[in-house]
Amino acid sequence: NNNNNNNDDDLDLRSVTFYNxxxxxxxQLLCDFLMEIGALSTSIRKSEDSxxxxxxxxEPNNNNNDNYNDAAIVCPHPEMGLNxxxxxxxxxxxxxTDLQHVIDLxxxxxxxxxxxxxxxxxxxxxxxxxxxxxxxxLIDSILLRFPWHTDEDVQDVIRNSTTADTDDDGVVAVELxxxxxxxxxxxxxxxxxxxxxxxQDIMIQQK
Numbered sequence: 001n002n003n004n005n006n007n008d009d010d011l012d013l014r015s016v017t018f019y020n021x022x023x024x025x026x027x028q029l030l031c032d033f034l035m036e037i038g039a040l041s042t043s044i045r046k047s048e049d050s051x052x053x054x055x056x057x058x059e060p061n062n063n064n065n066d067n068y069n070d071a072a073i074v075c076p077h078p079e080m081g082l083n084x085x086x087x088x089x090x091x092x093x094x095x096x097t098d099l100q101h102v103i104d105l106x107x108x109x110x111x112x113x114x115x116x117x118x119x120x121x122x123x124x125x126x127x128x129x130x131x132x133x134x135x136x137x138l139i140d141s142i143l144l145r146f147p148w149h150t151d152e153d154v155q156d157v158i159r160n161s162t163t164a165d166t167d168d169d170g171v172v173a174v175e176l177x178x179x180x181x182x183x184x185x186x187x188x189x190x191x192x193x194x195x196x197x198x199x200q201d202i203m204i205q206q207k
Contacts, residue, residue: 012096013040013121016103018113020047020087023072025113027090030106037105039092044073047087093121139196141165143172147179174203 021027031042050072075083094102099118106113136157137144145154154175158166166172176196 012123013093014096014099015091015093015119015121016099016116017089017091017119018106018116019089020049020114021072021090022087023070025072025110027072027088030090030110030113031092033106033109034090034092034102037102039094042090042092044088044090046073046085047089050085050087096120137192138172139193140200141172142174142176142196142200144176144178144192144196147177174199 018027018030021030027044031044034042070086071084072088073085075085092102103116106116131146132148134146136146136149136154138157138161143154143157158172
């Protein structure tokens, strides 16, 4: 993702998305171009009809791999290899205005790009909006919750878990409340599970 910093929290935005881009349409170059003509941010995501292909980093001849050579985007994955998308979508956000000039510039600069979709972007606290979709996380006898989670949210997670370590009343031994941040703090990264299990092991040793 690319971002141009802007301190106006009340800025109205519109998005424009170019769909199903192939390698020949240069999606990364399109992102750079959109930033140059005034986009506040751009992002690339896998197209819905794109089938991701994993290519091993240890594969000796990636340059001879058709999936690799035809990829619109190649995303390195430190453990699994190269995540190859044969098609992708590019979205750019602009201050709320008529985006026809942007579309015209793109079509005059890039060949064979389909007409994009324009959308109004709701004016909301996006960090808070995303965070509210996070669920409590249960690791054995330790439950990680966030300040907005209700007791019912917690009980739903415990009831649906096949590995929950609870007492006779369905209560876990430890509840931790985490205040998630903008970039970190969702709790679902593998390091979170590792740290919680380490804490649990220490607790057991000290009993």
